[in-house]
Amino acid sequence: xxxxxxxxxxxxxxxxxxxxxxxxxxxxxxxxxxxxxxxxxxxxxxxxxxxxxxxxxxxxxxxxxxxxxxxxxxxxxxxxxxxxxxxxxxxxxxxxxxxxxxxxxxxxxxxxxxxxxxxxxxxxxxxxxxxxxxxxxxxxxxxxxxxxxxxxxxxxx
Amino acid sequence: xxxxxxxxxxxxxxxxxxxxxxxxxxxxxxxxxxxxxxxxxxxxxxxxxxxxxxxxxxxxxxxxxxxxxxxxxxxxxxxxxxxxxxxxxxxxxxxxxxxxxxxxxxxxxxxxxxxxxxxxxxxxxxxxxxxxxxxxxxxxxxxxxxxxxxxxxxxxxxxxxxxxxxxxxxxxxxxxxxxxxxxxxxxxxxxxxxxxxxxxxxxxxxxxxxxxxxxxxxxxxxxxxxxxxxxxxxxxxxxxxxxxxxxxx
Numbered sequence: 096x097x098x099x100x101x102x103x104x105x106x107x108x109x110x111x112x113x114x115x116x117x118x119x120x121x122x123x124x125x126x127x128x129x130x131x132x133x134x135x136x137x138x139x140x141x142x143x144x145x146x147x148x149x150x151x152x153x154x155x156x157x158x159x160x161x162x163x164x165x166x167x168x169x170x171x172x173x174x175x176x177x178x179x180x181x182x183x184x185x186x187x188x189x190x191x192x193x194x195x196x197x198x199x200x201x202x203x204x205x206x207x208x209x210x211x212x213x214x215x216x217x218x219x220x221x222x223x224x225x226x227x228x229x230x231x232x233x234x235x236x237x238x239x240x241x242x243x244x245x246x247x248x249x250x251x252x
Numbered sequence: 253x254x255x256x257x258x259x260x261x262x263x264x265x266x267x268x269x270x271x272x273x274x275x276x277x278x279x280x281x282x283x284x285x286x287x288x289x290x291x292x293x294x295x296x297x298x299x300x301x302x303x304x305x306x307x308x309x310x311x312x313x314x315x316x317x318x319x320x321x322x323x324x325x326x327x328x329x330x331x332x333x334x335x336x337x338x339x340x341x342x343x344x345x346x347x348x349x350x351x352x353x354x355x356x357x358x359x360x361x362x363x364x365x366x367x368x369x370x371x372x373x374x375x376x377x378x379x380x381x382x383x384x385x386x387x388x389x390x391x392x393x394x395x396x397x398x399x400x401x402x403x404x405x406x407x408x409x410x411x412x413x414x415x416x417x418x419x420x421x422x423x424x425x426x427x428x429x430x431x432x433x434x435x436x437x438x439x440x441x442x443x444x445x446x447x448x449x450x451x452x453x454x455x456x457x458x459x460x461x462x463x464x465x466x467x468x469x470x471x472x473x474x475x476x477x478x479x480x481x482x483x484x485x486x487x488x489x490x491x492x493x494x495x496x497x498x499x500x501x
Contacts, residue, residue: 116476123476123483132479227441228482230404231434232475 100176102153106146106188107198113187117144120209126186130229133187135178138163139220141208142178149191149201152179158204159217167217174219181222261340261359262291263412266332268325269295269346273303275385275458280311282349288356291338294318295346296328304346326424326432329408333423339415343408347385347458350409354378354454358412361450373446375413378454380405385460402453408433410455417445431478438482442489 108115114125121136122143135143138159145155152175159171182188191198265283269276276295283293293315295308299322308317318335320328329343340359344350357378364372379402405411421443425435440447 114473114476116473116480118480121480123480125475125479127475132476132483134480134483223483225483228434228438228479230406231437 100152100179102151102156104152104179105149105191105201106152106179106182107149107191107195108147109186109189110195115143115147124187125232127232129186129226130232131185131224131226132228132232133185133222133224135220135222137220138174138218139178139222142175143182144207145204146179146182146188148207149198150204150207151201152176154204158208162208162211163215163217165214165216167219170219171217174217178222181224185224261362262338263288263340263342263355263359264332264336264338265290265293265342265344266329266336267293267295267308267344267346268298268328268332269300269304269308270298270322270325270328271300271302271304272346273300273307275347275460276304277307277311278349279344279346280308280315282352283344284311284314285352286350286355287353288359290314290342290355292316292336294332294336296320296332296335298322298324298328324426324432326428327426330423330426333415333418336415340412341415341418342412344455345409347460348409349456349458351452351454351456353452355412357450357452357454361448362412362414371446373448374417375411375440375445375447377405377407377447377449378410378452379403379449380407380410380455380457381453382457382459385458388460402451404449405455406437406449407455407457409457421445425478425481428474428478431475434475435478435481438485442485 112126112128114127116123117140119136120140121134122140124133124143126132141159141162142155145158146152150158156172156175159175160168163171179188183190267276267279267283280293280295283290291314293311295304295315295317297305297308297317297319299320305317305319308315316335318331320331323331325345332343333341340362342355342358358376361373361376364370381402382400421436421440425432428435
């Protein structure tokens with residue numbers, strides 16, 4: 096069952112429990128609570144970056160429509176909505192309801208994405224998810240590495 | 253004891269340690285109290301500035317201290333492997349503890365059961381329970397009940413394997429402060445190593461203020477960087493072999 100996505104919705108990363116790394120237009124996302132990890136590149140990474148910056152979902156769609164004019168534009172909205180649903184279902188993002196006073200306004204999409212060539216077709220990127228290292232990710236956070244070493248006793252003990 | 257032939261398997265135990273004078277003695281003791289004795293215990297002092305080496309050296313006997321400039325946990329484990337003589341390898345973090353039957357249980361599993369004809373496992377893990385270090389102020393950290401339930405111990409301290417298996421999988425990745433074991437274990441999966449996890453609890457993982465910082469999931473970006481490598485290798489393997497990744501929907 097697909098949930099209706101409000102185009103004015105803004106998303107953000109949860110306060111903790113999700114780690115991301117973006118390199119060469121590919122994002123790797125780790126949900127440290129579930130131990131699942133994800134990857135998407137190309138336009139998928141662009142959608143992720145826009146959403147993570149707080150860009151409203153409708154503006155993400157319109158940004159991509161302006162960006163990819165060489166064909167396939169009809170697939171943009173369902174694609175963006177699919178990533179939104181996955182991000183919410185997998186606990187990778189939460190709806191920003193404005194209750195967090197530290198949240199700042201989203202930068203303009205042109206400040207987030209690299210310029211694209213004119214007339215590019217829209218080519219959806221696969222959003223991959225993996226669960227095979229779940230037990231490690233749940234257990235691995237073992238040693239804090241700091242100048243006190245690992246492990247060390249509590250201060251004053 | 254009803255364990256494997258004591259003369260058959262030579263197990264080297266490697267304990268990486270950095271400024272861990274408070275706990276390393278307990279860790280070593282838990283190794284020396286094993287019902288199946290290791291042939292050596294190598295404590296790799298990773299550039300400690302406290303009394304870690306002195307505490308470890310005070311045990312004498314099977315316990316040997318190897319010192320190196322601070323290079324991180326993975327480098328310390330690798331150093332221990334390089335300096336070890338055993339044909340089996342086990343690791344224990346300096347703040348954690350083994351149950352006394354840890355090596356015996358795992359060695360028996362690693363030897364396999366000839367009556368079944370099934371291939372013996374190549375890597376054996378146990379279950380792990382976490383415990384609150386006695387000095388950890390109760391009021392400082394909320395420890396949910398489920399945190400003390402046994403969990404699958406895909407953790408270096410819960411592992412026993414033959415040296416030849418380790419050699420085939422390769423060294424722990426030294427350029428990441430966190431997540432080096434994730435990368436190593438992923439390589440074991442990619443090589444389709446036979447891995448079993450016994451239901452028995454074999455290791456006790458100490459929760460203390462230092463690692464509770466990580467449980468709070470602060471600054472975990474390195475995990476994503478490690479997993480990027482894993483994903484890249486899988487994509488390459490998929491292109492070569494057409495094998496699929498484990499997907500979640």
